Amino acid sequence: MEVARKSGAEICSVDAFQIYRGLDIGTAKPSDMAQKDVSHHLLDLVEPEEGFTAADYLRSAGDVLENLRKREKKAIWVGGTGLYHKVLTEGLAKAPGTDPKVAAELETMSTPEMGEEIWRVDPEWSEKADLQNRRRLIRALAVFRQTGRKMSSWQREETVRGPLVGMKIFALVPDLEALAAVIRTRVAGMIQDGWGEEVRRLRERSGWRGCPGSRAIGYREIELWVAGKMGREEAGDKIVAATRAYAKRQLTWLKRIPNLMAIEAKPGSGLPSAGVEKMVQALAQEALSG
8 A cells, every 4th residue: 555655556456355245354355445545456346156267367457457558557466366466477378168067076076186186197287386275276177177188288388478477576575473473463353343244244145155255264264153163262263274374375486486576574564665665666667668
């Protein structure tokens, strides 16, 4: 927000769950006040029950980019969804869409079982992938089962160029131990702010159970709590553990990004002024270079 205010830029979300309407507290979606202060894009695109692929995100992002260019506006693309970041900066393979029947068959497998299968059929893809991410495992295995061709082959030989190729990439890199305490405080705050009520409203929707939006971190635990099947403290502990595990995977992913500019950030505190200035200057340079 500070960088956006100083540079006049708008903010584009690179988050796979902030696209869903009604998932606000649990996804840490920017508040209405924040969105009035600085224009945000790629939030609240679809209902939680709707599927939304990386290709859908790329199309939506392309529309936003066109709008920004017409208005001659700069933008900061912010978020931690590695797949969305990848399609923006590297591109998207032209592999066919996932067949729902094949996806349903794969859903019956455990995450470790899918991980073992993809290692057998496509070790090149597996080496770079997050093998705890069920959606990505299902996608890669579905492509192989449907086409007989490895996802790594599709990505290497038939990829549509990403619209943000060559953009400067900054990462706020925290100390993981310091981050752990902030995660616990943040989860407690989200529960205090009404996460339970948010999930109660979502549970009333006929298609909520098992839908894409329900897979966001923490929603299953909060649902068990509001249903009386898990204590509030246990739910909070499980969400903290899942969030810490995800943070570790994100940091591992960040290390693989070439030419990444890291900014040391103290979790729970504002961005260092030097970091703000670096990003403001980068935005100015992008505007000058077109």
